[in-house]
Structures are given as structure tokens and as C-alpha cells.
Amino acid sequence: MAASQLLDMLPELAEALQNGRPVVALESTIIAHGMPYPQNVETALAVEQAVRKAGALPATIAILHGRLKVGLTADELELLGKRGPAVTKCSRRDLPFVVARKGHGATTVAATMLIAHMAGIPLFATGGIGGVHRGAETSMDISADLQELARTPVAVVSAGAKAILDLGLTLEYLETRGVPVIGYRTDRFPAFYVRDSGHELDYRLDSPAEIAELIRLKRELALDGGLLIANPIPEEDELAHRAAHEAIQQAIAEAEGRGITGKALTPFLLARIAKLTGGESLRSNIQLVLHNARLAGEVAVALAGRRGGPTDSHSAA
Numbered sequence: 001m002a003a004s005q006l007l008d009m010l011p012e013l014a015e016a017l018q019n020g021r022p023v024v025a026l027e028s029t030i031i032a033h034g035m036p037y038p039q040n041v042e043t044a045l046a047v048e049q050a051v052r053k054a055g056a057l058p059a060t061i062a063i064l065h066g067r068l069k070v071g072l073t074a075d076e077l078e079l080l081g082k083r084g085p086a087v088t089k090c091s092r093r094d095l096p097f098v099v100a101r102k103g104h105g106a107t108t109v110a111a112t113m114l115i116a117h118m119a120g121i122p123l124f125a126t127g128g129i130g131g132v133h134r135g136a137e138t139s140m141d142i143s144a145d146l147q148e149l150a151r152t153p154v155a156v157v158s159a160g161a162k163a164i165l166d167l168g169l170t171l172e173y174l175e176t177r178g179v180p181v182i183g184y185r186t187d188r189f190p191a192f193y194v195r196d197s198g199h200e201l202d203y204r205l206d207s208p209a210e211i212a213e214l215i216r217l218k219r220e221l222a223l224d225g226g227l228l229i230a231n232p233i234p235e236e237d238e239l240a241h242r243a244a245h246e247a248i249q250q251a252i253a254e255a256e257g258r259g260i261t262g263k264a265l266t267p268f269l270l271a272r273i274a275k276l277t278g279g280e281s282l283r284s285n286i287q288l289v290l291h292n293a294r295l296a297g298e299v300a301v302a303l304a305g306r307r308g309g310p311t312d313s314h315s316a317a
């Protein structure tokens with residue numbers, strides 16, 4: 001059985017892809033595990049709307065009843081958001097189990113890239129990617145997202161990665177695995193809640209058209225693997241550096257104290273940081289995801305080589 005027989009795509013997306021119209025993939029772990037209900041569902045809907053406004057179609061990806069879903073209805077988004085952490089957090093290694101069980105899965109960056117590629121979608125927007133965790137030299141906790149970026153040809157727009165990770169090691173790892181990292185209108189790798197991690201980037205591009213051209217050329221060079229577009233959070237939405245720093249330190253210490261490891265670690269840290277900053281981190285998180293969705297929409301439009309316009313008339317059920 002071909003993988004495509006396990007995949008259900010919304011009709012408007014199938015039609016758009018067939019006609020070379022712009023589509024942006026979106027992940028679902030951020031909905032089920034990254035934010036509390038109901039802000040998670042509200043954000044997911046707003047992010048889809050931002051992609052449409054940029055002139056592209058959103059394809060939120062998840063697994064429902066063991067089917068790989070490309071594009072979710074509003075009811076399906078609500079189900080994922082409401083069940084939240086009860087839905088399996090699904091990365092590459094989890095995929096066959098969730099499908100075999102006919103279960104529900106919220107896809108991480110890695111699993112979303114995989115399914116987007118199966119569906120023929122070359123571009124994907126998220127908040128932050130997973131990376132090399134602090135202390136990875138002994139824990140060996142390196143997100144499968146980085147491996148996926150190294151092997152699956154999907155371009156990912158993110159606000160860099162959270163400082164809960166070791167960002168220096170994350171960049172080293174991406175370099176080793178040959179993953180191009182582009183700073184969008186910046187020379188520094190962004191650190192999610194804040195614009196500047198202090199780590200320099202070697203490459204910077206300043207327009208969606210230039211990014212689209214790079215994606216095209218990378219394809220033409222037959223370079224496999226993905227590409228990371230680092231889009232800093234807008235200045236007005238940044239979290240105060242000190243608040244972010246202190247919340248992160250405390251959350252990491254608590255995770256250590258409670259022995260939280262593996263796939264539970266990232267969701268634990270996200271929830272603790274939101275609590276410790278009195279919801280400020282959640283507000284920043286929502287804004288940066290919207291910002292990334294807009295840029296991804298613009299790049300998708302440039303990649304499709306057509307002028308963007310609102311596509312609201314094509315709204316899904």
C-alpha cells in the first residue's frame with residue numbers, strides 16, 4: 001500500500017496543489033501540547049487565516065483515527081485542541097504506532113515535514129523548532145526535528161528556537177548535517193521570545209522572493225534535506241529578556257528536579273514558562289506564530305510564481 005493511501009487531503013488543497021497554487025503546511029503539536037485550550041484553537045484558526053490573507057492555503061497536519069490528515073476542518077481542530085496532551089505527541093518514530101492503533105496524533109515539526117512532503121507541500125510554518133537540549137552532552141536529547149531537516153526537502157519558517165535549548169549546539173548540529181539556515185532580515189539567530197540569541201548567522205535574505213529563489217535553486221542542485229528560515233519575533237511582541245531568562249532557568253531546574261525527560265520535556269517547559277511569566281510568554285508565542293505564518297504565505301506565493309490575493313472564497317468547511 002502506498003503511503004498516499006493512508007493520507008486524506010481536503011479537496012480545496014488537492015485542487016490547489018494540482019494547479020500549482022501556494023500552500024503552507026502547519027503543525028499540530030503546538031496546538032495539542034504547546035498551548036492551553038482554548039487559546040490553542042483560537043490561535044490555530046488565526047494562523048490559518050493569516051496564511052490565507054497572504055494569498056496561500058493553510059494545510060494543518062495531524063493524525064486522526066490513524067489517518068494522515070492534510071488540512072483539518074474547524075471541528076477537527078477543536079477536537080485536537082480540547083483533548084490537548086491526551087493526544088499522542090507524534091514525531092517520526094511514533095508515526096507507525098499511531099497509525100496502527102488508529103489513534104489520534106499531534107504532529108511535531110519532524111512528523112509534519114514528513115507528511116507535508118508526502119502530500120507535495122514544500123513549505124511549512126511553525127513557532128519554534130526542537131533542537132539540542134541543554135546538557136545534551138550527557139542526556140543525548142537532540143530533537144528529531146533536526147534529523148528531519150537534514151533529510152526531508154521541506155522549508156521551515158520558525159522564530160529560531162527557544163533558549164530552553166542549547167542554541168549554539170543546535171546551530172552546530174544543523175551545520176554538520178548540511179541544513180541551510182537563513183536569517184530573515186537579521187544577521188543573528190533568533191531565540192523565539194526574543195529577537196537575538198547572540199549567535200551569528202552566515203546568511204541573511206531580505207525578501208520572500210529571495211527565499212523562494214533559494215528554495216528553487218537548492219532543489220535544482222538536487223541537495224536533499226530541508227532548509228530553516230529564521231524569522232525573529234516582532235520587537236513589540238518580545239518578552240523582556242530578564243523575565244524570559246529567569247523563567248527558563250527555573251523551568252529547567254524544576255524539570256531536572258522532577259526527572260522529566262524525553263518527549264515530555266518540551267511541553268513541560270513550555271507550560272511552566274507560560275505560568276512563570278503570568279501568560280506573557282503565551283502572548284509572545286501566539287504573535288510569533290502569526291508572524292511566521294504570514295511570511296510563509298508570502299514565500300509560498302513567490303514560490304508558486306504568482307501574485308497573491310486573499311483566497312477567502314476558497315475557505316474550507
Ligand code: PSU
Nearest residue numbers: 029030034108109128130143144263266
Ligand atoms: N518548541 C516550541 N513550541 C513547540 C514545540 C517546540 O517553542 O510547540 C514542539 C514542536 O512541535 C516541535 C516539538 O517539533 O515541540 C519538539 O519536541 P521534542 O523536543 O520532543 O523533539
Ligand code: MN
Nearest residue numbers: 141142143262
Ligand atoms: Mn527530545
